[in-house]
Amino acid sequence: MADSDMPFDIGACPSPAYVVDDALLIRNLELLARVQAESGAKILLALKGFAMWDTFPLVSRYLVGTTASGQDEARLGAETFGGEVHCYSPAYTAPEMDVVLRYADHLSFNSPGQWRYFRQTVEASPRRVSCGLRVNPEHSTGEVALYDPCAPGSRLGTRLAQLGPDDLEGLEGLHFHTLCQQNSDALEATLAAFEAKFGGYLGQMRWVNFGGGHHITRPDYDVARLIRLIRDFKARYPHLDIYLEPGEAIALNTGFLVATVLDIVDNDGPIAILDTSATAHMPDVLEMPYRPEIIGAGEPGEKAHTFKLGGTTCLAGDVIGDYSFDAPLQIGDRLMFTDMAHYTMVKTTTFNGIRLPSICRVDAATRAVRTVRSFGYVDYMQRLS
Numbered sequence: 001m002a003d004s005d006m007p008f009d010i011g012a013c014p015s016p017a018y019v020v021d022d023a024l025l026i027r028n029l030e031l032l033a034r035v036q037a038e039s040g041a042k043i044l045l046a047l048k049g050f051a052m053w054d055t056f057p058l059v060s061r062y063l064v065g066t067t068a069s070g071q072d073e074a075r076l077g078a079e080t081f082g083g084e085v086h087c088y089s090p091a092y093t094a095p096e097m098d099v100v101l102r103y104a105d106h107l108s109f110n111s112p113g114q115w116r117y118f119r120q121t122v123e124a125s126p127r128r129v130s131c132g133l134r135v136n137p138e139h140s141t142g143e144v145a146l147y148d149p150c151a152p153g154s155r156l157g158t159r160l161a162q163l164g165p166d167d168l169e170g171l172e173g174l175h176f177h178t179l180c181q182q183n184s185d186a187l188e189a190t191l192a193a194f195e196a197k198f199g200g201y202l203g204q205m206r207w208v209n210f211g212g213g214h215h216i217t218r219p220d221y222d223v224a225r226l227i228r229l230i231r232d233f234k235a236r237y238p239h240l241d242i243y244l245e246p247g248e249a250i251a252l253n254t255g256f257l258v259a260t261v262l263d264i265v266d267n268d269g270p271i272a273i274l275d276t277s278a279t280a281h282m283p284d285v286l287e288m289p290y291r292p293e294i295i296g297a298g299e300p301g302e303k304a305h306t307f308k309l310g311g312t313t314c315l316a317g318d319v320i321g322d323y324s325f326d327a328p329l330q331i332g333d334r335l336m337f338t339d340m341a342h343y344t345m346v347k348t349t350t351f352n353g354i355r356l357p358s359i360c361r362v363d364a365a366t367r368a369v370r371t372v373r374s375f376g377y378v379d380y381m382q383r384l385s
Helices: 022-039 053-059 071-080 094-103 112-123 184-204 223-236 377-381
Strands: 017-021 042-046 065-068 084-088 106-109 130-134 173-175 207-209 241-244 255-266 270-274 305-310 319-325 334-338 358-362 369-373
Touching (some): 022 223, 042 084, 071 094, 106 112, 106 173
Parallel strands (some): 084 106, 130 173, 207 241, 270 305
Antiparallel strands (some): 017 255
């Protein structure tokens, strides 16, 4: 594919680099704002999926706040995003709780035991924090066991059978998180299971958090059904505030990873070695697993020239996948992987001392590329001692 066919000037950014397109991000945010307006729900940015805080002045115009998985995400949300700060962790330490209470507005505990342990600490905090309990509706809708919080033996959330008569005393909310990259039909089924098990407790609550995994900005997502589900739920429980906390839906299809071909070797076919890495820079390729798309490339054998693409680490399995191209790849060619904003920057490592990709943004109007951050030796060294 010619450079003129790229969505921005691929030569204007470093390599490797994550590049977020503001125009695509705004498109997602406008849809999420419509969901809030028409449903009455409040949408939070889950920092575990997307934490590129240089974009937060933009994102915060549309969403009400952030949700964190611990002390550092809570602080980042409070200091760089503003708005409401929500926090959930499978378990908190006492020093971490002291930090979380400085920033969180809502705090979800994983078990009644954690709530009992920290209740006096929370109540002694100079800031008022609304606390809730994560529950497990025991209704699996996903296909990947690694991402199923309702699987047998799950450590996430409290099951109805483990909930005692006094365990919700002092709590103001219930939180469930069961979805992963799913449509609103999965939420509909989950809501039915949640209400069947925990509906009797909702009268004493002030809020319910529907968690994340809602793929709202995916082209085939049934937005109308989502809005209807939330409005119907609010009609049944008008006293409740409803929260959704997608991380992926905010940045879905908004980002790219630009990489360069460093070398080409042959072992039962040509192998292009890139200046990026599956294990260090796009770990979900190996964990999910999945095959990211490349602009201008096809499936193996679809185009004239098929190459295996590998990374620069010593891991033998650091392989991104097989792709075909109209012309043979050459050393120095640049490739652009798509949908590389969510669960990329937040999950990178410096394994082998490989440097993290730079972070760039594309201006929505001018299409100019700006490098927000580059990384070097100190970033690697300071992770160690």
